[in-house]
Structures are given as C-alpha cells and as structure tokens.
Amino acid sequence: MKKVLLKPGRELSVRRRHPWIFSGAIAAADAAERGETVAVTAAGGETLGYGSFSPDSQIRVRMLSFDPAVEPGEEFIGNLVACAVGRRAAFFADAATDAVRLVNAENDGLPGVVADYYAGWTVCQFTSAGAERWKGSVAAALMKFAPFCRGVSERADAEARAKENLPPAAAFTVLAGGEPPELVEISEGAVKYLVDVRRGHKTGFYLDQRDARALVGGLANGAAVLNCFSYTGGFGLAARACGAASVVQVDSSSSALDLAKKNEALDRLCGTRVEYVESDAFKYLRKCRDEGRRFDMIVLDPPKFAASKSQLMKASRGYKDINLLAMKLLGPDGVLATFSCSGAVSPEFFDRVLWEAALDAGRNFQIVARTRQGADHPVALNFPEGAYLKGVVLRSMT
Numbered sequence: 316m317k318k319v320l321l322k323p324g325r326e327l328s329v330r331r332r333h334p335w336i337f338s339g340a341i342a343a344a345d346a347a348e349r350g351e352t353v354a355v356t357a358a359g360g361e362t363l364g365y366g367s368f369s370p371d372s373q374i375r376v377r378m379l380s381f382d383p384a385v386e387p388g389e390e391f392i393g394n395l396v397a398c399a400v401g402r403r404a405a406f407f408a409d410a411a412t413d414a415v416r417l418v419n420a421e422n423d424g425l426p427g428v429v430a431d432y433y434a435g436w437t438v439c440q441f442t443s444a445g446a447e448r449w450k451g452s453v454a455a456a457l458m459k460f461a462p463f464c465r466g467v468s469e470r471a472d473a474e475a476r477a478k479e480n481l482p483p484a485a486a487f488t489v490l491a492g493g494e495p496p497e498l499v500e501i502s503e504g505a506v507k508y509l510v511d512v513r514r515g516h517k518t519g520f521y522l523d524q525r526d527a528r529a530l531v532g533g534l535a536n537g538a539a540v541l542n543c544f545s546y547t548g549g550f551g552l553a554a555r556a557c558g559a560a561s562v563v564q565v566d567s568s569s570s571a572l573d574l575a576k577k578n579e580a581l582d583r584l585c586g587t588r589v590e591y592v593e594s595d596a597f598k599y600l601r602k603c604r605d606e607g608r609r610f611d612m613i614v615l616d617p618p619k620f621a622a623s624k625s626q627l628m629k630a631s632r633g634y635k636d637i638n639l640l641a642m643k644l645l646g647p648d649g650v651l652a653t654f655s656c657s658g659a660v661s662p663e664f665f666d667r668v669l670w671e672a673a674l675d676a677g678r679n680f681q682i683v684a685r686t687r688q689g690a691d692h693p694v695a696l697n698f699p700e701g702a703y704l705k706g707v708v709l710r711s712m713t
C-alpha cells in the first residue's frame with residue numbers, strides 16, 4: 316500500500332482522531348491515485364491508520380481507519396454503512412416520518428458520503444475522492460441494509476466535485492435498484508411534502524430542520540406567520556398544520572415555490588390562507604416594514620452566508636440585517652425563529668448578532684428554545700466541523 320508520511324508533530328491531530336489531513340501536514344507522499352487508500356505514517360515511521368487520498372484537494376487525506384490492524388476494504392465500507400443505518404433504527408420504528416439521513420459523512424465514519432432516505436428511495440452525494448472510489452460498495456450496502464430500500468441513486472454536487480478535481484458527472488444517476496418517481500412523497504408528522512430528488516437542493520429536502528419545523532409548528536397556533544427562505548414550504552406548512560391563522564411563504568426561487576404550492580395541496584382539509592411571494596427576502600422584509608405590516612411569527616432560515624471564517628464579518632452583517640428587519644415586524648409577544656447553517660458561525664457569535672439586532676430594533680427578547688440539526692445528522696465528537704446548524708427561538712417581551 317502507498318504511504319503518506321506526516322511532518323514531525325503533525326500526527327497529533329490523527330491521534331485525536333480528526334479525519335482530515337491537510338496538505339501542509341504532509342512531509343512526503345507516494346504518488347497515489349485519486350481516492351486510493353493510503354497508509355498514514357507518523358514522522359517516526361509508525362502507521363497511524365488508513366485514509367483516502369485526494370491529490371488535488373487541500374484536504375489531502377480523509378481517514379477511514381484509525382486502527383493500523385484494520386485496512387479498509389469493501390467489507391469494511393459495507394459495515395460502516397450497515398452500522399450507520401442501524402443507528403437510525405428508531406426513525407424506522409417511528410411512524411411519524413419516513414424520511415431520514417442514513418449516512419452523515421465524517422460523522423458516521425464515511426468522509427464525503429451523504430445518504431438520505433425518502434420513503435424507500437435513497438439519494439446519495441459523494442463529495443470527496445475517497446467517497447467517489449467507494450460509491451459502488453456504499454450503494455450495494457444501502458440497498459442491502461436500508462429497510463424497504465427500492466433504489467439508490469446519486470446526485471452529483473458539482474461544486475464539491477470541482478474542489479476535489481473529480482470529473483463532472485451526470486446530475487442524477489441510479490446506482491442500484493429502481494428509478495425513483497419524479498416527486499417522492501414523504502411525511503413529517505401530520506405534514507406531507509413532495510421531494511424533487513433530481514432537481515431539489517442537496518438531495519432534495521432539508522431533513523436537518525425536521526425537529527425545528529415541529530417545534531416552530533407547535534408555537535404557531537392562531538398566528539400570522541411569515542416564513543422567509545421557505546424553500547418548498549417547510550416551516551410554513553408545519554405552522555399551517557398546527558393551526559396558524561395565515562402563512563406567507565417567501566423565496567427567491569420560483570421552482571421551490573411551485574413545489575411549495577403542490578405541498579399545500581396535499582392537505583385539502585386545512586383552511587389556512589397561504590400566500591406565495593417570489594422575492595429576495597431582504598427586499599420583502601423592507602417592503603413589509605415600509606407598509607407597516609405586522610406578524611405574530613417570523614421564520615428566517617437563509618442559505619449559508621459564510622462559507623469560511625474569512626467571510627464571518629460579511630455574514631454577520633447579513634444576519635444582523637434580516638434579523639433586525641424581522642424583529643421590527645413582530646407584534647407584541649411575537650416569535651422569531653431564526654437559523655444559521657454556516658458552520659463558521661458559532662452559536663455564541665450568532666447570539667451576539669441577534670443581541671445587537673435587538674438593541675438596534677429597540678426591542679427586548681427572551682430565548683425560549685434553541686435548535687440544532689436532528690439526531691439523524693449526528694456530530695462526531697472528534698469532528699466539531701460536523702455541527703453547522705443552529706437555531707434560536709426568540710419571544711418578544713415588548
């Protein structure tokens with residue numbers, strides 16, 4: 316097996332079981348192929364474990380095994396998939412939802428591998444050279460171990476593939492089993508959603524916000540709700556199912572709103588009025604301010620504003636801007652459910668931005684709940700980067 320030799324002292328991070336080895340930590344490397352498994356050795360020559368080689372990425376090696384006695388192979392990968400699926404047994408036992416993340420990349424020991432299960436159809440993303448190398452084994456294992464799995468397909472994540480210098484791939488490929496329908500219907504509690512597994516964001520749906528949607532829904536009875544960055548309607552439909560008086564769904568994507576309308580139609584019995592606004596959310600919030608509109612509940616679930624720490628200041632201005640605008644639109648006792656999915660933004664930093672927004676808005680708020688990604692998006696203790704999603708539910712005291 317080819318070897319990667321670390322610089323003196325740089326083995327510490329591997330001993331702490333962090334799965335990433337950056338190019339700067341490497342003293343010498345055999346010319347391994349993209350995705351090939353390499354032995355990682357400390358400066359003194361000791362083998363520390365095995366990982367997948369990414370010749371063109373800043374993250375040069377992603378660790379698969381920290382045990383020198385265990386070399387990763389097809390069976391090893393299949394076993395990791397089986398274990399990850401096994402850890403989701405509670406989701407399959409619970410009839411409330413039939414959509415769950417089965418493999419959460421580094422956090423399940425499978426760097427670069429994401430697998431989301433939508434009512435029998437599993438959709439994967441392979442975003443590193445090692446993940447690409449093992450995708451056949453991953454798909455076969457998912458077909459075997461995921462309960463009632465009818466097919467496994469792949470969504471190519473163009474941006475991530477470019478970083479790893481992987482060749483562009485077809486946007487959607489069936490890897491095993493059958494071809495999923497155009498739209499897959501899933502349930503989250505009382506709410507049904509259609510998932511566009513071919514064209515939707517990520518693998519089609521924001522499964523990571525499941526718990527937050529339920530929590531926010533539970534606070535929405537009788538409320539006039541403004542759901543900004545609605546995507547296919549998630550928080551708005553959860554609020555509607557829990558008795559919201561009215562819902563406004565705002566998103567800049569017309570295709571997301573089209574699907575949100577189809578999702579609304581899945582529940583014919585609910586009489587709540589739903590309005591759809593295709594707009595930049597910042598602009599719409601300003602328009603509402605200028606018109607003096609008021610809401611009882613506002614949800615802000617924007618896309619990632621900071622891709623890395625270097626964008627933190629710019630991101631904080633964006634977060635402050637939308638939160639300040641939303642705070643001013645809330646009526647007495649109004650609820651603001653506000654989220655950040657930027658990993659570079661810590662919960663403490665986000666709190667600070669919210670506090671500054673509240674000061675500028677001249678309003679007092681109390682934190683009534685905090686949310687994070689659901690239990691099917693676990694964070695490995697040795698991989699703090701796995702925690703990216705944070706939410707704060709604020710109630711106005713003025």
Ligand code: SAH
Binds near residue numbers: 521524571618
């Ligand atoms: N809350 C959603 C997920 C939101 S994802 C759910 O529960 O499913 C973020 C959404 O923000 C995407 O749908 C994207 O189209 C939208 N978006 C991105 N920039 C925007 C902008 N400036 N204004 C309005 N929507 C925007």
